[in-house]
Amino acid sequence: MKKHNFSAGPCVLPKSVIEKASEALINFDDGLSLIEISHRSKPFVDVMEKARALALELLGLEGKGYKALFLQGGASTQFLMVALNLLEKRAGYLNTGTWSKKAIKEAQIFDDIYEVASSESAGYNYIPKGYDIPEEYDYFHCTSNNTIFGTQMKHFPESPIPMVCDMSSDIFSRQLDFSKFDLIYAGAQKNMGPAGTTLVVVK
Ligand SMILES: Cc1ncc(COP(=O)(O)O)c(C=O)c1O
Numbered sequence: 001m002k003k004h005n006f007s008a009g010p011c012v013l014p015k016s017v018i019e020k021a022s023e024a025l026i027n028f029d030d031g032l033s034l035i036e037i038s039h040r041s042k043p044f045v046d047v048m049e050k051a052r053a054l055a056l057e058l059l060g061l062e063g064k065g066y067k068a069l070f071l072q073g074g075a076s077t078q079f080l081m082v083a084l085n086l087l088e089k090r091a092g093y094l095n096t097g098t099w100s101k102k103a104i105k106e107a108q109i110f111d112d113i114y115e116v117a118s119s120e121s122a123g124y125n126y127i128p129k130g131y132d133i134p135e136e137y138d139y140f141h142c143t144s145n146n147t148i149f150g151t152q153m154k155h156f157p158e159s160p161i162p163m164v165c166d167m168s169s170d171i172f173s174r175q176l177d178f179s180k181f182d183l184i185y186a187g188a189q190k191n192m193g194p195a196g197t198t199l200v201v202v203k
Pocket residue numbers: 008073074075076077099143145146147148166167168169187188
């Protein structure tokens with residue numbers, strides 16, 4: 001019987017992927033496991049480089065000046081890291097759900113965050129439209145898919161400032177012009193693989 005997992009994460013991986021990963025845990029390089037060889041050795045670095053290149057290729061961003069990083073700490077750590085790295089004066093956030101709100105809360109450690117628009121008072125049952133993004137701000141942050149409320153951004157604004165997007169629950173599920181974004185982050189456990197890494201794609 002084929003079993004389905006409808007939870008938001010961890011996602012189900014193809015059996016062939018699990019099999020290949022299990023083989024690499026037993027014998028990846030001359031009798032040694034992938035998790036036993038040096039993380040600086042060529043065989044391991046090659047695996048990482050291939051993963052980075054494939055992530056960019058799937059997003060159509062290869063050769064466009066982007067880097068793909070695999071980082072620890074889940075998408076939630078990026079709520080803070082985005083502000084730590086990009087926030088100098090003020091940032092604009094689109095408040096569309098629980099995860100946007102958490103991102104806003106972390107950025108508020110550094111400054112009063114400006115909500116360009118919010119659907120909170122309506123129980124987050126829609127994605128706001130027709131808002132302005134102040135061009136003097138450092139960046140604009142949005143959440144492409146609101147996992148808990150089931151709302152998804154179908155259109156992204158033409159942002160006059162760098163656009164940052166939390167794509168944790170819909171990355172790789174649809175074709176978009178990803179070059180509109182200056183920074184994309186996504187915890188792996190929903191659409192990419194097992195929990196434990198976060199993809200950060202940055203220009
Ligand atoms: C849109 C979105 N952002 C962030 C998170 C938090 O991810 P993590 O558990 O990797 O910190 C989730 C988790 O459900 C999510 O759905």
